[in-house]
Amino acid sequence: MKITISKELDEKQEVLFLGMFEEDKLVDKRLAEELKEAEKRKAFAKKFGEMLPAKFLPYKKVVLLGLGKKKEFNLEKLRKILGKAVDCAKSAGYTALTTNIVDLALSCRLNAEMAGRAAAEGLMLANYNFDKYLNKEKKEKNKPVTHVVLKVKSSVSKSLTSFEKGLKTGEVIAECTNFARNLVNEPASLVNSVYLEKIATELAKNPRVKLKVLDKDEMKKLGMNALLGVNAGSRNPPKLLILEYNGGKGNGGKGNNKKGKPIAVLGKGITFDSGGYNLKPTHYIEDMKTDMAGAAAVLGLIKAACELKLNRNLIGVMPICENMVSASSQLPGDIVKAYNGKTIEIGNTDAEGRLILADALAYTEDKYKPEVMIDLATLTGACVVALGYYAAGLMGKDARLLGKLKKAGDDSGDRVWELPLYEDFDDWMDGEISDLNNIPTKGKGYEAGTITGAVFLSKFVDKVKWAHIDIAGSSCWRVDGMYQHKGATGSGVRLLSYYLLDN
Ligand code: BES
Ligand code: ZN
Ligand code: ZN
Numbered sequence: 001m002k003i004t005i006s007k008e009l010d011e012k013q014e015v016l017f018l019g020m021f022e023e024d025k026l027v028d029k030r031l032a033e034e035l036k037e038a039e040k041r042k043a044f045a046k047k048f049g050e051m052l053p054a055k056f057l058p059y060k061k062v063v064l065l066g067l068g069k070k071k072e073f074n075l076e077k078l079r080k081i082l083g084k085a086v087d088c089a090k091s092a093g094y095t096a097l098t099t100n101i102v103d104l105a106l107s108c109r110l111n112a113e114m115a116g117r118a119a120a121e122g123l124m125l126a127n128y129n130f131d132k133y134l135n136k137e138k139k140e141k142n143k144p145v146t147h148v149v150l151k152v153k154s155s156v157s158k159s160l161t162s163f164e165k166g167l168k169t170g171e172v173i174a175e176c177t178n179f180a181r182n183l184v185n186e187p188a189s190l191v192n193s194v195y196l197e198k199i200a201t202e203l204a205k206n207p208r209v210k211l212k213v214l215d216k217d218e219m220k221k222l223g224m225n226a227l228l229g230v231n232a233g234s235r236n237p238p239k240l241l242i243l244e245y246n247g248g249k250g251n252g253g254k255g256n257n258k259k260g261k262p263i264a265v266l267g268k269g270i271t272f273d274s275g276g277y278n279l280k281p282t283h284y285i286e287d288m289k290t291d292m293a294g295a296a297a298v299l300g301l302i303k304a305a306c307e308l309k310l311n312r313n314l315i316g317v318m319p320i321c322e323n324m325v326s327a328s329s330q331l332p333g334d335i336v337k338a339y340n341g342k343t344i345e346i347g348n349t350d351a352e353g354r355l356i357l358a359d360a361l362a363y364t365e366d367k368y369k370p371e372v373m374i375d376l377a378t379l380t381g382a383c384v385v386a387l388g389y390y391a392a393g394l395m396g397k398d399a400r401l402l403g404k405l406k407k408a409g410d411d412s413g414d415r416v417w418e419l420p421l422y423e424d425f426d427d428w429m430d431g432e433i434s435d436l437n438n439i440p441t442k443g444k445g446y447e448a449g450t451i452t453g454a455v456f457l458s459k460f461v462d463k464v465k466w467a468h469i470d471i472a473g474s475s476c477w478r479v480d481g482m483y484q485h486k487g488a489t490g491s492g493v494r495l496l497s498y499y500l501l502d503n
Pocket of ligand 3: 270273350353378
């Protein structure tokens with residue numbers, strides 16, 4: 001999708017999306033009659049998201065889009081309404097559109113750079129189709145838009161420059177989010193550990209990036225038995241993929257502390273989660289190809305760092321394996337010793353994400369001594385119950401770090417919502433015949449499942465500032481949104497891109 005900026009609406013485009021706030025009165029004379037008539041019929045009250053098709057030469061088609069009340073307009077609404085325009089154009093078979101919506105948004109005192117990012121994201125995320133397995137006929141029905149002309153007639157040239165800068169950034173972030181979505185939407189038989197290693201190898205062609213791969217033998221030597229236990233039933237080899245992105249100049253660039261310590265981002269990479277011997281039933285197992293959404297987000301983030309030439313040092317750590325049933329699989333009741341020496345009883349083979357992250361977190365802190373560790377993981381079904389799709393669960397004990405992530409989530413629309421890691425939960429994962437159990441040993445065993453998952457992970461973080469983000473709900477929607485669609489969302493890419501860019 002090509003996005004261009006023009007001082008006027010581009011009459012060469014097939015379809016015009018004309019945004020209107022509720023308080024907007026002035027409208028082109030050619031439309032005034034139609035609008036008055038529609039208002040009388042109560043067909044269009046300019047409420048946010050309302051649409052009214054109209055006739056208006058020279059465009060083949062005009063669609064009036066309600067923007068709601070001016071004072072309620074914000075960046076997320078900008079993403080949504082542009083997403084709606086793209087969806088509408090796609091389903092009507094138009095591939096080029098023009099709109100005044102950005103111009104109106106900029107009149108609302110929105111930060112121009114952030115509006116640029118939001119505009120590109122809303123347009124490009126809505127334009128995403130996972131259609132490679134559809135036949136030509138079906139593909140044609142929802143063809144992506146190839147050209148968007150945004151009218152921006154800003155009187156302040158500074159804000160136009162900021163908007164353009166944000167637009168460029170947003171284009172990269174959206175492209176990398178769509179890249180992550182593709183990895184998550186592809187079937188698990190294709191996207192296995194070897195495939196993900198290939199993707200990481202591709203990224204490492206960038207001179208700023210180095211790839212380190214720990215294979216099974218190295219993991220054995222290092223004592224990563226929590227990860228190895230999960231992989232025991234799989235015919236695909238386990239991998240710990242580590243992408244080092246060096247963007248910090250000398251002793252660390254902007255935002256890195258004086259010692260140039262990196263920021264580590266970890267992503268759960270279970271390429272298929274059958275549950276293991278605690279096998280998942282029908283209605284729970286079908287989407288488990290998406291259990292590597294954390295790792296996909298880390299890959300998307302490193303790609304974005306490269307394209308944005310981010311001046312920071314990052315470490316992307318992805319424990320990759322499969323949770324399968326076989327004669328060699330880990331058994332309920334097994335006890336494994338993790339990288340940091342703690343013993344874990346396997347109370348449930350389906351609580352596997354925390355096991356692979358346990359080794360990855362302990363190893364990352366030990367080896368890289370990062371400034372901050374942030375993990376993204378489709379960790380618990382409980383998080384989908386608690387928060388649904390529109391926010392990921394955020395947990396940790398460093399209030400400043402959590403605050404920054406919350407802000408990045410609100411700005412980017414890739415939201416997080418904090419769940420409390422009260423110290424009351426501290427012993428909930430303690431084992432009875434081992435240091436820890438991978439399921440709670442207190443209460444009924446299912447209370448605050450997202451929090452107890454985080455408590456388990458916290459036992460593998462020693463001193464470093466750490467945040468855990470449970471993306472079980474946010475990474476894969478079962479409903480359509482206004483710029484987000486059913487299926488993978490690339491959750492985490494926008495969130496952490498904003499976090500890194502704005503801190
Ligand atoms: N991958 C699942 C969590 C999940 C569920 C992600 C739904 C996306 C959608 C995870 O490995 C899991 O199975 N967790 C268990 C933990 C329990 C056994 C303590 C769960 O949530 O039931
Ligand atoms: Zn599981
Ligand atoms: Zn899982």
